[in-house]
Amino acid sequence: MQDSLLQRVTTAITGWAVALLLFFPIGWMVLTSFKTEGDAVKSSLAFTPTLASYGEVLARADYLSFALNSVVVSVGGTVLALLFAIPAAYSMAFHPTARTRGTLLWMLSTKMLPPVGVLVPIYLLFRTAGLLDSRIGLVLIYALMNLPIVVWMLFTFYKEVPNDILEAGRMDGARVFSEVWHLLLPLTMPGVASTGLLSLILCWNEAFWSLNLTSAGAAPLTTFIASFSSPEGLFFAKLSAASTMAVAPILVFGWFSQRQLVRGLTFGAVK
């Protein structure tokens, strides 16, 4: 059906309005990062751009080591979560038992508990196990944190794969591993990829656990931002510069993978 011009214009205007609204804080942050501290507290748009804040931020902290930690713990946490979630979701989607639905709901319910509720036990566990301020510790906690969502998403993608195809594979001689590796994963690749991307983004932006469980050695970029907010009061320009540098990689990454994300999240895994 052909939409009328008016309809298309309205849709376009609404779309852009929502997009601008969502983008405004990020845009403002990026703008502020190019101001001097003096300009930053004024609410005027007229200023002369300067890279001074970036210079100061880079001089004061080792951006690259924070960024590397972010990459390692995000990728590690996502890979570990997928490693457990793929077989779990397979078993729940294709060999369900009477308790499968209940298990899924229970897993999701763990996300309703505020993380701070388990901070003390986790902290003590980590201290005893020597995992404080270690990348492995963060990888573990990130994987656990995202596991429910990752299992749920994979489960819904797997549900769309016709059982017949996997049964045909079994008749062809595939055992569980071949069935998942040669049939299920390729068939649900868009879904698995978007699940992985979402998990990556969630890990990258995670601040609660990284602030509480790391200090210097394993601290990711969220800690890097935080280190510019507390000690000497607020310096908006430097804080904005640090934040911009922290979110830039994931924004760029998100931009390049958005097609994949949208495809996986809206069209389902298998036509």
Added chain:
Amino acid sequence: MATLTLRDLRKNYGPMEVIKGVSLDVADRELVVFVGPSGCGKSTLLRMIAGLEAITAGELQIDGQRVNELGPADRGLAMVFQSYALYPHMTVRQNMGFALRLARVPRAERDRKVDEAARILQLEPYLDRRPKDLSGGQRQRVAIGRAIVRQPRVFLFDEPLSNLDAALRGQMRIELSRLHEELNATMIYVTHDQVEAMTLADKIVVLQAGRVEQVGSPLDLYHRPENLFVAGFIGSPQMNMLPATVQEAGPSGLAVALASGTRIVAPVAAGSANQGDSVTLGIRPEGLRLDPDGPIGGEVRLAERLGGLTLLHVTIEDGRQVTVQIEGSDLTRPHETVRLSVNPVACHVFDQSGRAFTHLLKHSLAA
């Protein structure tokens, strides 16, 4: 290649029993067809043989070996699904070669076998396409090709032709027959289409509600049905079923009277029949003839002229409808009154529980 033995196989879904004790022997190179109405358990039985459904009770043997506990991957059977179940992300060549790839067959040999199967099924031009770029008939052939390539012990088919149009179905039926000859394979074929069953089978197994009603060659089942269900299920157009009463049991057969009083002698052993018992008289449509001196009178309601065959739907004196099948193009018109005579060979009598009385005449084609 392989024999198959089913010993009192049973399947329960929770408290509900859907396969209620099926025993059957499938000989080497035999093509056995499971046929029956929808929901009777054909697919379930086939999937139990395949290993896709667990067997609740009973024993399944392949070549004399118990296989109940083996998974589908270890039974060495191939299955063609009703939905084809092709791997959408693989080309036709990869689809057909998947089983060999899993079995770590070297690439050259794999390609040779796939090419061979593609030749038999005339799929050579499509080897590099994906399933979504094929027609229904071509997909069907790929699914069959995927089974052939593995040289399985037994082929299992679950209504493989039901998604094809009538013309293609007829053509594929002939191809499957040819394939059975060419491959010398043991095959089990599930269908609810009795024409498919009749034309393909060495042996037909008629199932109803999880039980075997009768096992036999197609002509056996057609000419010597053991009960009302099989008599009504096999044959198209359906057998005419008329309520009747036993008049007299003699050495040459059972004399029965229709509701209108017409007396017909059916050549069946009287068994335990007594005078006055209610029975059902079954007459195949080709067992009724137009005959001016015939014992049954009636009025033609509808004439279906198929060219080589004519089907007359006649309302007989007791108010029942019967179908009369006449060879050639008959010109009898609707509303004409006609008289019919009965060919005793095509007559069957069933007692009240639906069991057939034994025929006295040996049919030349039935066992």
